[in-house]
Amino acid sequence: MTTIGIIGASGFVGTRLAELAIEAEYKVVRFSRSSRPGFRPLGESGPIDVSGLDAVVNLAGEPILGIWTEAKKQRILKSRTEGTRRVACSFSTPPSPRILVNASAIGFYGDTGENAVDENSPVGTGFLPSTCKAWESATLSATRIGSRVVCLRIGFVLGRGGAMKLVGPIFRAGLGGKLGSGRQWMSCVHVDDVAGMILWAIENPSISGPVNAVMQEPVRNSEFTRSLAKAFHRPAIFPAPAVFLRLFLGGMSSILLDSAKVLPAVAVRENYKYRYPSLVPALQSLATQK
Numbered sequence: 001m002t003t004i005g006i007i008g009a010s011g012f013v014g015t016r017l018a019e020l021a022i023e024a025e026y027k028v029v030r031f032s033r034s035s036r037p038g039f040r041p042l043g044e045s046g047p048i049d050v051s052g053l054d055a056v057v058n059l060a061g062e063p064i065l066g067i068w069t070e071a072k073k074q075r076i077l078k079s080r081t082e083g084t085r086r087v088a089c090s091f092s093t094p095p096s097p098r099i100l101v102n103a104s105a106i107g108f109y110g111d112t113g114e115n116a117v118d119e120n121s122p123v124g125t126g127f128l129p130s131t132c133k134a135w136e137s138a139t140l141s142a143t144r145i146g147s148r149v150v151c152l153r154i155g156f157v158l159g160r161g162g163a164m165k166l167v168g169p170i171f172r173a174g175l176g177g178k179l180g181s182g183r184q185w186m187s188c189v190h191v192d193d194v195a196g197m198i199l200w201a202i203e204n205p206s207i208s209g210p211v212n213a214v215m216q217e218p219v220r221n222s223e224f225t226r227s228l229a230k231a232f233h234r235p236a237i238f239p240a241p242a243v244f245l246r247l248f249l250g251g252m253s254s255i256l257l258d259s260a261k262v263l264p265a266v267a268v269r270e271n272y273k274y275r276y277p278s279l280v281p282a283l284q285s286l287a288t289q290k
Helices: 012-023 070-092 127-137 140-144 164-172 191-203 221-231 242-257 265-269 279-287
Strands: 003-007 027-032 039-041 055-058 099-105 148-154 156-158 188-190 209-213
Touching (some): 003 012, 012 027, 055 191, 070 099, 070 127, 099 191, 127 148, 148 191, 156 191, 164 221, 188 191, 188 279, 191 209, 209 265
Parallel strands (some): 003 027, 003 055, 027 039, 055 099, 099 148, 148 209, 156 188
């Protein structure tokens, strides 16, 4: 039986990953910074106890949502780079897990405009791309000792948590609308497929390096807006002008207004089987959830 350690197991993706892993008969070891029954202690510093684990999944990090003050940006960067470096360095104590799956984000590519990008595309410019690059580079210690490392560049996650926890109620109330021009591309993925790709990566030794966790077909924000409103049987007639978003959200508005036309080249090449391969069925699954 494969034993998976999950750091960030109480978060949106981590919770679903643990559920699907247990359903698939993996043994799951959850980590926590605080003392909690059934969790392995993570502690605040020093090596992490990864003994007895075949794989480690690191999903921890400061939430990206919120006003990006300089202090917030430093927490976003520090939590990802220092936390990941600590995880990777823990692999130096034998016997090491054979694989580290580390979260990253499609923010790596920055604003792609009308250009499609995949795992072979270069890093973009700006705060998010530089953060993602440093985040992925922090896995180097695990790579050096021969463990397989996968950096999962996660797109806009559809589910009951994350950004959808904020967006969903707005659309359910009939107050949703396009963001800015609505022409910017979005690369979405259902939370079940984020978890599914993690388990797929663990079990497939041919998978290493960056992997884009997104659906095969990016959509424009205007299409996403219409589809989400339709799934909730509501109108979408309240657009949010770009100037308004930049004024009130500052730098974080780039997440909403920048294009992310990202393709999952590795997932397609290696035959990952999507649970929700396209936007409409993924959104319909959300509309039926309470």
